Each structure stands twice: as structure tokens, then as C-alpha cells.
Amino acid sequence: MNGSENEKKKIQISIYRTDGKSGEYKDYEVPLEEGMVVLDAVRYVQEHIDTTLAIRWNCKAARCGSCAAEINNMPKLMCKTRIDSINGKIRVAPMGAFRGVADLVTDVSENYLINRQIPEFSPKEAKSPWVIKQMDVERTKEFRKCIECFLCQDVCHVIREHKAGYVGPRHIVKAASLDMHPMDNLDRSEFLNKEAGLGYCNITKCCQDVCPEGIKITDNAIIQEKERAVDRFYDPLFWVRRKKKG
Amino acid sequence: MVVYKSFESDILIIGAGGAGLRASLSALEHGKSINIVTKSLIGKAHTVMAEGGIAASVGDVDKEDNWTVHFADTIVEGVYIGNWRMAELLAKQAPERVYELERYGAVFDRTPEGKIMQRAFGGHTYRRLCHVGDKTGLEIIRTLEDKVLHTGAKMFDEVYITKLFLNEGRFAGALGLEMRSGEFVLFKAKALIISTGGCGRVYKVTSNSWESTGDGLALAYNAGAELMDMEMIQFHPTGMVWPQSAKGLLVTESVRGEGGILLNSKHERFMLKYSPEKKELDARDVVARSNYYEIMAGRGGPHGGVYLDISHKGRDFILKKLPGMYAQFKEFAGIDITKEAMEVAPTVHYQMGGIRVDPYTCATSVEGVFSAGEVASGLHGANRLGGNSLADILVFGKLAGEGAAKWTDGKQETDPDENEVNDEIKRVDGLLGGNGTNPYDLIDELTSVMQDHFGIVRNGNQMKEGIRMLDEIEKRSGAVMVRGGLKYNHGLLACLELQNMLVACKAIAISANMRGESRGAHTRSDFPKRSRKWKVNIVCKKDGNKLSTRNVEVEEIPAELAKYVKPEVYE
Numbered sequence: 001m002n003g004s005e006n007e008k009k010k011i012q013i014s015i016y017r018t019d020g021k022s023g024e025y026k027d028y029e030v031p032l033e034e035g036m037v038v039l040d041a042v043r044y045v046q047e048h049i050d051t052t053l054a055i056r057w058n059c060k061a062a063r064c065g066s067c068a069a070e071i072n073n074m075p076k077l078m079c080k081t082r083i084d085s086i087n088g089k090i091r092v093a094p095m096g097a098f099r100g101v102a103d104l105v106t107d108v109s110e111n112y113l114i115n116r117q118i119p120e121f122s123p124k125e126a127k128s129p130w131v132i133k134q135m136d137v138e139r140t141k142e143f144r145k146c147i148e149c150f151l152c153q154d155v156c157h158v159i160r161e162h163k164a165g166y167v168g169p170r171h172i173v174k175a176a177s178l179d180m181h182p183m184d185n186l187d188r189s190e191f192l193n194k195e196a197g198l199g200y201c202n203i204t205k206c207c208q209d210v211c212p213e214g215i216k217i218t219d220n221a222i223i224q225e226k227e228r229a230v231d232r233f234y235d236p237l238f239w240v241r242r243k244k245k246g
Numbered sequence: 247m248v249v250y251k252s253f254e255s256d257i258l259i260i261g262a263g264g265a266g267l268r269a270s271l272s273a274l275e276h277g278k279s280i281n282i283v284t285k286s287l288i289g290k291a292h293t294v295m296a297e298g299g300i301a302a303s304v305g306d307v308d309k310e311d312n313w314t315v316h317f318a319d320t321i322v323e324g325v326y327i328g329n330w331r332m333a334e335l336l337a338k339q340a341p342e343r344v345y346e347l348e349r350y351g352a353v354f355d356r357t358p359e360g361k362i363m364q365r366a367f368g369g370h371t372y373r374r375l376c377h378v379g380d381k382t383g384l385e386i387i388r389t390l391e392d393k394v395l396h397t398g399a400k401m402f403d404e405v406y407i408t409k410l411f412l413n414e415g416r417f418a419g420a421l422g423l424e425m426r427s428g429e430f431v432l433f434k435a436k437a438l439i440i441s442t443g444g445c446g447r448v449y450k451v452t453s454n455s456w457e458s459t460g461d462g463l464a465l466a467y468n469a470g471a472e473l474m475d476m477e478m479i480q481f482h483p484t485g486m487v488w489p490q491s492a493k494g495l496l497v498t499e500s501v502r503g504e505g506g507i508l509l510n511s512k513h514e515r516f517m518l519k520y521s522p523e524k525k526e527l528d529a530r531d532v533v534a535r536s537n538y539y540e541i542m543a544g545r546g547g548p549h550g551g552v553y554l555d556i557s558h559k560g561r562d563f564i565l566k567k568l569p570g571m572y573a574q575f576k577e578f579a580g581i582d583i584t585k586e587a588m589e590v591a592p593t594v595h596y597q598m599g600g601i602r603v604d605p606y607t608c609a610t611s612v613e614g615v616f617s618a619g620e621v622a623s624g625l626h627g628a629n630r631l632g633g634n635s636l637a638d639i640l641v642f643g644k645l646a647g648e649g650a651a652k653w654t655d656g657k658q659e660t661d662p663d664e665n666e667v668n669d670e671i672k673r674v675d676g677l678l679g680g681n682g683t684n685p686y687d688l689i690d691e692l693t694s695v696m697q698d699h700f701g702i703v704r705n706g707n708q709m710k711e712g713i714r715m716l717d718e719i720e721k722r723s724g725a726v727m728v729r730g731g732l733k734y735n736h737g738l739l740a741c742l743e744l745q746n747m748l749v750a751c752k753a754i755a756i757s758a759n760m761r762g763e764s765r766g767a768h769t770r771s772d773f774p775k776r777s778r779k780w781k782v783n784i785v786c787k788k789d790g791n792k793l794s795t796r797n798v799e800v801e802e803i804p805a806e807l808a809k810y811v812k813p814e815v816y817e
Binding site for chain 2: 033034035036037040046047048051052053054055056057058059060061062063064065066080082101102103105107108109112115116120121123126128129130131132133134137140141144145146147148178181183184
């Protein structure tokens with residue numbers, strides 16, 4: 001039916017090719033399939049046109065977070081971005097906030113080093129089974145949806161432009177998932193405030209706009225953690241005054 | 247002179263999914279040094295894809311449940327060729343592994359009393375699957391990942407292991423290619439744990455990730471380890487069929503567990519006919535075959551699937567219990583599952599077979615090599631119950647870590663032969679160059695052969711033809727070659743993976759052709775009945791350049807456990 005029509009249709013895709021140092025966009029022509037996503041097109045190029053194209057992907061079901069890239073300058077998962085959602089030319093580039101390895105592949109290993117520094121889950125009671133209310137599970141559940149695609153890190157202008165001492169949105173979400181765990185015994189606000197550079201975030205909310213899991217990173221994790229830090233370390237009256245001034 | 251980096255540890259762990267990570271924790275608890283190697287990034291292993299839950303008879307929802315029922319379910323639904331010792335270990339230890347996971351920081355949905363919420367799943371007598379929404383695998387892998395990262399253990403991600411080296415029959419080391427740098431790395435260790443997952447990508451329509459190419463199977467096989475039950479490939483009853491791009495993508499069994507029903511194009515609830523008692527919640531082999539028969543009889547939908555409908559449960563319920571499925575259909579197919587039925591068909595999901603291991607230590611038939619998780623075999627027999635794989639990776643991951651740790655006690659290191667290492671580096675280098683056969687073309691052919699000749703219903707003629715075609719692909723595979731260098735070259739990996747896929751395919755094909763009966767996931771139109779003669783496990787081993795097989799009797803279940811299990815009946 002539609003198959004034969006689609007087979008005739010081709011799309012143009014422009015992919016950033018780099019050895020990790022310098023690079024340029026190259027154009028490719030790919031046959032269009034029903035329901036095609038950007039990852040399908042990129043894989044087609046890799047498998048049938050140029051096998052040296054470096055790409056990173058794994059589940060192709062928006063569950064593992066491996067195939068993060070910038071599609072027409074927007075940080076997105078390639079497996080979740082349908083070709084028919086894009087008007088005009090398709091340009092795919094690697095995430096700009098990370099060191100380039102090759103083509104669309106970047107080095108995201110710094111994120112695992114940061115993870116090692118976040119104080120880990122510390123249970124209130126050593127013995128289980130525990131009794132926990134579903135309501136309390138719900139408080140932490142949102143943050144636990146994170147698939148570690150690092151798109152939020154990519155879009156964060158503090159990381160991209162200033163390389164300041166801010167660990168980035170993904171890691172605030174991680175800390176929040178632990179702080180709001182009903183059985184956790186720690187308060188990570190001191191760590192977030194002093195070592196993780198939470199103060200550098202000026203709440204532009206770009207991170208929550210790009211989250212493929214729809215986590216309200218700024219509203220529910222960053223702002224909450226900022227308030228906890230403030231409650232703990234600053235005079236509340238001073239804080240209210242400062243907030244009113246903007 | 248060939249240059250490579252070298253790292254040493256007591257134990258090397260290949261594969262960082264649930265089994266590998268849980269094994270790592272065990273090994274560390276026993277005071278052993280470890281190196282963990284994974285082909286993908288940390289935290290992306292196939293465990294992340296598990297949706298429905300982890301089977302453990304904690305009895306928080308149905309108080310009648312206990313380990314004896316879980317044990318019996320596992321044996322009966324594995325159609326009596328599963329290893330009873332492994333089933334006993336799993337059933338007894340799964341609850342403690344779940345509580346332990348909570349202590350590591352995992353969060354499960356709760357009952358109104360604040361206990362762990364459990365859902366119904368196919369083939370489980372009671373509601374048994376501890377879960378968090380439909381993202382249980384993500385919760386498990388992230389919890390273990392955090393735990394392992396905080397131990398400071400060395401993790402090498404995006405490193406592809408190409409070969410194992412033995413010294414006088416004992417494991418000595420493994421060669422890896424570090425993808426991001428393009429450098430070779432030799433990992434020396436006293437013991438090895440293989441936890442690399444399955445080989446689902448040898449089929450065309452699969453729910454499996456890029457990495458599931460049977461690498462661990464082939465590494466072990468080439469080192470002389472025995473494989474078992476390789477003909478037992480699980481077809482999950484419900485994979486997406488449309489759009490083409492999403493074909494094969496898993497539709498979680500939780501949809502049926504939460505009340506979803508299967509319908510054909512005449513709006514008949516056909517499971518009432520195939521399985522009047524268990525209906526949609528019969529074991530996966532039964533439901534997958536029923537879906538297949540309906541489709542073959544011309545009662546399928548426009549895209550060659552049957553209908554799975556949960557819309558009667560209402561929008562709020564669906565968004566709460568199945569948020570991942572709602573998003574998946576909305577995004578990939580533009581379908582709102584709170585209003586419409588999903589169109590689904592069987593998709594390759596899991597290998598019940600794999601490396602043959604000792605139930606208690608997870609030792610393979612190669613000295614110093616241990617294995618756990620999907621890549622290992624024995625527990626699931628001819629059919630795996632949903633939720634038993636997450637229990638499997640934790641229970642046997644732990645046992646493999648302990649088994650390997652105890653084995654290394656008092657052992658001295660042994661070195662791989664330098665010449666063998668150099669030869670292996672030359673082999674990999676040799677795949678780079680000018681114009682050879684494109685590995686992806688051969689992988690495309692190979693997956694078609696498996697899909698068409700070793701599918702959900704098999705027959706002798708088709709399988710013999712399939713084996714001939716696999717032999718022919720194997721001959722041509724010697725000519726694969728790709729351009730580019732060693733650094734992040736997926737094409738090069740495809741050349742290496744192709745060889746591993748061929749090992750998996752041949753083991754599946756030869757075992758399937760041998761088993762002259764229908765049992766569990768292995769269905770033959772020319773032998774439609776189950777046969778007492780075939781109450782065996784088919785074991786494969788490398789024999790020169792050939793694959794040799796032998797049949798091993800299934801060990802009888804001792805009387806004190808057999809009393810819990812409905813005896814096997816033959817027609």
C-alpha cells in the first residue's frame with residue numbers, strides 16, 4: 001500500500017562529521033519509511049552509505065538514553081524524534097556541552113565521576129521489609145524516571161558557556177531523588193550548595209524543556225533543593241528580601 | 247611490536263547489566279578486586295528495558311504465596327526441563343534480593359498497608375511481580391549502578407571484548423577494544439564472570455537492544471564452554487507491529503497483567519478458546535502461539551497483528567499503571583491507548599538457553615569462568631516466566647560473584663600467552679581496510695534466515711534449509727571488511743559481532759533441528775506433541791570447527807520438592 005510510495009520518497013539529512021577536533025556537516029540521502037525516526041535515518045547512513053559514521057545508540061525505544069544529539073540545534077533523543085515532526089532540513093550534531101569523540105559520539109564519562117561524589121542512599125533503618133506509603137513513593141518517583149541521556153546537561157548554559165563549578169541538572173535530580181526518598185537519612189543540600197555549585201543555576205528552565213521523560217527538573221528538583229539549602233544556610237528574612245528584589 | 251594497555255584484578259566481569267553489577271557487589275564484599283567491562287555506556291544495559299516487575303513470593307498482596315508455589319510455577323511453565331536446583335534457589339532467595347534492593351535504595355510501588363505492591367503476570371499462580379510503574383528494570387539498574395559506582399570499583403564502559411585467553415585450560419585474561427580511544431586493553435584476572443545478556447538481535451523482529459548480539463555466548467563457546475537449551479528462544483506475545491520503524495518494540499505483559507484483553511479482527515476474545523482458564527495470563531509461549539495462529543488464520547489487523555485492548559480500564563488507571571506504554575504508543579504510533587486498542591504480534595524477547603552453569607556457584611565448564619543472567623542457562627527450561635529474569639539476575643548474579651570470589655581464594659595469577667594476544671590484535675586489525683563485504687548486509691541476511699526458518703513454529707525441512715543458509719553466510723563472513731580505524735567504529739564491531747551472532751545462530755539452529763517434539767517455546771508443525779523421549783537438555787560444545795551436541799537427562803526432582811509440582815503428563 002503506502003510502502004511502495006514511501007520507497008520512492010527520499011529525505012535529506014545533514015550529519016556533523018568530526019574526528020573530535022574539527023568537523024563539518026555532510027549531506028546524505030535516505031529512503032523514507034513509515035514512522036521513521038532520526039535514529040533510523042542515521043543508522044541507515046551508518047549501515048549502508050558510510051560505515052565509519054560514529055553513532056551511539058542502544059534500545060531504540062526511548063528507555064536507555066544513549067542516542068542524545070542536537071537535532072536542528074535542539075537537544076533530543078534521535079530514537080524519539082520522528083522525521084515527520086521536522087519541517088525542512090534535518091541537521092544532526094553531537095551534544096555541544098561534552099568533549100567530542102567522533103561524529104555524533106561525545107564523552108559523557110564525567111557524569112559518572114560526579115555521581116560518585118553525590119552522597120549515596122543512606123537508609124534510616126538497617127532492617128527491612130519497610131512500611132512506606134505510596135504517597136511518599138510518589139514524591140521521589142518523578143526523579144527516578146531519569147534515563148541519564150544528559151540532554152539537560154547539554155542544554156544548560158552554565159555548563160556550556162561558563163564551565164563553572166556547577167554539576168548540572170541531571171545531578172540535582174539525582175540528589176533530589178535521594179533526598180525525597182522516604183527512607184533516606186541524609187540531607188544533600190549542603191553538598192549541593194557548597195560542592196555542587198547549585199547557586200550558579202539561575203532557573204532558566206531550559207533543562208526541563210528538553211527532558212524526554214518530562215521531569216520538571218527546575219520546578220520540582222532544582223528549586224526545591226535551592227530552598228532547602230537556603231533554609232539551612234541563610235537567614236530566612238534575608239532570603240525573602242533578596243527574592244523580592246529579584 | 248603490538249601496543250596495548252593492561253589491567254589486572256582478581257575477577258573480571260564482562261557485562262554491566264543487573265547480573266554483572268550484582269555479581270560485582272558480591273565479589274567486592276568478599277574482598278576481591280574487580281574490573282567491570284561493558285560494551286555500552288554504564289547504566290544502558292538491557293536490564294533497563296525490563297518493565298513489568300521482579301517475581302518474588304513476598305506475599306504482600308496474596309498472602310497465600312510462598313516459595314514453593316513460585317518454585318512449582320517455574321518448573322511447570324518451563325515445561326519440566328528447567329533445572330530444579332536453580333528453580334529452588336530462585337524461589338527461595340528472590341524475596342531477600344528484593345528487600346536487599348530496597349536497602350540499596352530502590353523504590354517499589356506500595357499496597358494500601360505500605361507493603362510492596364505486586365501485580366499479576368502470565369503463569370504465576372499469585373500476584374507476584376514487585377514493580378514500580380512499568381519501569382522496574384530502570385529502577386533496578388540505576389540502584390545497582392549507584393551502589394557499584396560508590397564502591398569506587400573500576401568500570402570500563404564502551405569496551406568491546408573480542409577474545410578470552412586460557413592458560414593450561416584455566417582462564418587467564420581477555421582482550422578488549424576501548425571504543426572511545428581505539429586502544430586495545432588486556433584484562434588479566436584469576437576468574438571471569440560473563441554476564442553479557444542475550445542474543446535477541448539474531449532475529450529480524452526483536453525487542454532487544456543493539457548490544458544483544460550473543461557476544462558472551464560466543465566468547466565462552468570459543469573458549470570451550472558448553473551451551474545448553476539454545477533452541478529455546480522466547481517470543482514475547484506482544485510486540486508493536488506498526489509503524490515499521492517501531493516493529494518489534496516490546497508491549498509489556500503488564501498490560502495484560504493489569505486487565506488488558508486480546509481480540510482478533512472479528513472482536514473475538516480468542517484466548518477463551520486457546521486457554522479457557524488462564525486466558526491472556528497463560529505463559530508466554532502459549533499466548534504467543536495463540537496470537538500467531540490467529541494472525542495466520544487471517545483474523546489479524548491491517549498491519550498483521552492482533553488487538554490488545556486496555557481502554558476499558560479508563561484513562562487515570564492507565565496513566566498511573568502504564569505510563570511508559572501510553573507514551574510509547576502516543577509517540578511512535580500516534581495512538582492513544584486509553585481510547586484505542588494496540589495492534590501487536592509476537593517479537594523475539596529472550597534466550598532461555600545459554601552457557602551451561604553449576605546451579606550453586608555459576609561455574610561454567612571452563613576453569614575460572616563463571617556466568618549469570620540471560621547469557622547463562624538452566625533456570626527457565628523451555629519457557630521463562632515474566633519477572634523471573636529480574637529475579638534471575640539478582641539471585642544468580644550474587645551467587646556468581648560469590649562463586650568466583652571463593653574460587654580465586656589461594657589461586658595464583660596465570661598469564662595469557664603473548665603470541666595469542668598479538669594474533670588476536672592482528673585479527674581485529676585485519677578487519678579494517680579496503681573494500682570487503684559489508685557486515686550489515688550479512689547480518690541482514692542472517693536475521694532473515696532466523697526469522698523465517700527458526701521462528702515461532704518450526705519444521706524439519708525449513709530448519710535444514712536454514713542450517714544450509716547459515717553455513718553459506720558463515721563462509722561469506724570471512725570476507726567482511728570495513729573502512730576507518732579502531733576508534734568508535736561500529737562497522738568494525740559489526741564484523742566482530744557477526745561472528746558471535748553466527749555462533750548463537752548455529753547453536754539455536756542445530757539444537758532446534760534435533761529436538762523432535764514441541765515443548766515450551768519450541769514448537770514444530772511436524773512434531774506437534776511433547777515427547778517423554780525429549781525430556782532432556784541439548785548441550786552444545788565447540789569441537790574443532792564443528793559444533794557437537796549431546797543430550798543430557800533432566801535431573802529428577804527429589805520427592806520433598808516434587809510434591810509441590812503438578813506431575814508432567816504426556817498425551
